[in-house]
Amino acid sequence: MADNIITTTKLPELEAERLADVDNLISDDIEMSDSENLREDSIRKGYQRLPSGRALSLHETYSVMAAENTVLIILIGPSECGKTTIETTLYQLFQRNSVSEFLFAGSKTIQGYEERAFYTRVNSKQEVATTPRTSRGLQEIFLHLCLFDRNKKQRINYLFADLSGEEIQAHLANVNSLTQNMSFIRHANSFTVILDGERLANKHQRNGVIEEASTILRTILDAGLYSSSTKVQLVISKYDIIEASNDANTKQYIEKNLQELQLLITKYINKISVHKVAAMPNKGSLEVGFGLDNLLTSWEYIPSYLQMNITYGVKYSLKSEFNKLFYKLAGEAHE
Ligand SMILES: Nc1nc2c(ncn2[C@@H]2O[C@H](COP(=O)(O)OP(=O)(O)OP(=O)(O)O)[C@@H](O)[C@H]2O)c(=O)[nH]1
Ligand SMILES: [Mg+2]
Structure with missing residues (x-):
């Protein structure tokens, strides 16, 4: 009865609203987003826009994910720990040679890689190789690499979420904001946690590195953003700096704390591996891309x-x- 009263008193308004909707539907002035307007313009002029080659948005990853064997990798760690350098150096290694059993088979984000890799190249004429800071945001963050596995004779697509450390830190200890803003991470096949080797080599900063890593891992795992097949890689980055310091205490500290981190993770996930990496080492130390072959192998594609x-x-x-x-x-x- 009460429902009836509401419906009858609101009827004229609802009817007017319905008619306005119909008007909108048949009207020529359909509102379009900028990109739709652009597409429409291009088609009118008789040409199609080509893909930009920049990093992909979450929406744009669908065509890769839906069509082919894909591995989604989320690199996690605070600002400057070396996430982007790992992604771009891996791409650059294929410009020299194959990596382990993998051959380069294409990328939808060549432009995205090149923008990030420019200052790490010798021809950028910089004294020290640097990677530009990743800007905050979740818009165009996915780098795409397609590789051919010589042993298994199959093509695999790798999607790397190039998140900025600031974005990660903003959600560091907050399950709700992590779940709301980055729910896509529940589809990750691998969480690759980067522990900054440069800070680990410094006895005043090393405790912070371990604390940050365990906080972010605990937040993700407590939020249930993983499945029974998710893998975790614990990566010590900038390993050239640890090697150069030649300090037995540092190495002992790392061993002990890696074991504790592994204990924490095994409560949730049992596929854990540990890696020492120097993606862009200082001159005269380890080779460029040290340890990346091993890390790449750990991101193995396993069919569901x-x-x-x-x-x-x-x-x-x-x-x-x-x-x-x-x-x-x-x-x-x-x-
Ligand atoms: N010595 C040394 N320096 C490195 C290595 N890898 C990266 N770096 C340097 O560390 C700095 C930070 O690297 P990035 O890859 O930009 O770090 P990031 O984690 O992506 O940082 P955000 O984008 O700010 O979150 C850069 O200046 C790199 O040149 C390495 O293996 N050895
Ligand atoms: Mg970055």
Whole structure:
């Protein structure tokens, strides 16, 4: 009864609103976003806009994710710890040679890589290789690399979320803001946690490095932003600086604290690996890209049918042809 009263008294307003909607629908003046206007202009003039090659937005990753074997990697760590340099140096290594069993097979974000890599090149005429700070924001953050695995004879797409340290720190200890602003990280295949080797070599700064890493890991894991197949890589970056310091105490400190971090993670995830990396070492120390081959191998693509729990299918008879297909792909006999 009460519902009736509300409907009758509001009816003229609702009707007017409905008519206005219809007007909008059939009107020629449909409001368009800037990019749609641009696309429309280009088509009118008889040409299509080409992809920009810049880093992809979350929306733009869909075409890669939906079509092919893809691995999503989130590099985590505070400002200046070396995240972007790891991503760009890996790309640059392929300009010299293959890396382990991988061959370069393309990238949708060449421009994005080049913008970030320019100052690390010898021809930028800089004395010291530097990487520009990643600006804050979540708009165009995904770098794309397609590689061919010579051993497995398959193409794999890697998507790297090039987040700025400031963006990560803004959500560091806040489960709610992390879940709301970066919910895409729940689809990550790997969380690659970068521990800044330069700060680890400094006894006044090293405690902060470990604390930050354990806080962000705990926030992600407590927020449940992972699955049973998620992997974690603990990466000591700028390892050339630790090697150069030649300090047994530093190495001991790192070993002890890495073990504690691993203990924390194993409560949630059991696929953990530890890596020593020097993506862009100082001259005369380790080679450029030291340890990146090993890290790349740890981001291995594993098809979802190999990650599932097959005990269910063995225990109960499956009816759905879709479910049976998974078991067949995994090499399990199923009627
Ligand atoms: N010595 C040395 N320096 C490095 C190495 N890797 C990176 N760096 C330097 O560390 C600085 C910071 O590196 P970035 O890759 O920009 O760090 P980031 O984590 O992406 O920083 P934000 O984008 O601010 O979050 C740059 O000046 C790099 O040249 C390394 O292996 N050895
Ligand atoms: Mg960066």
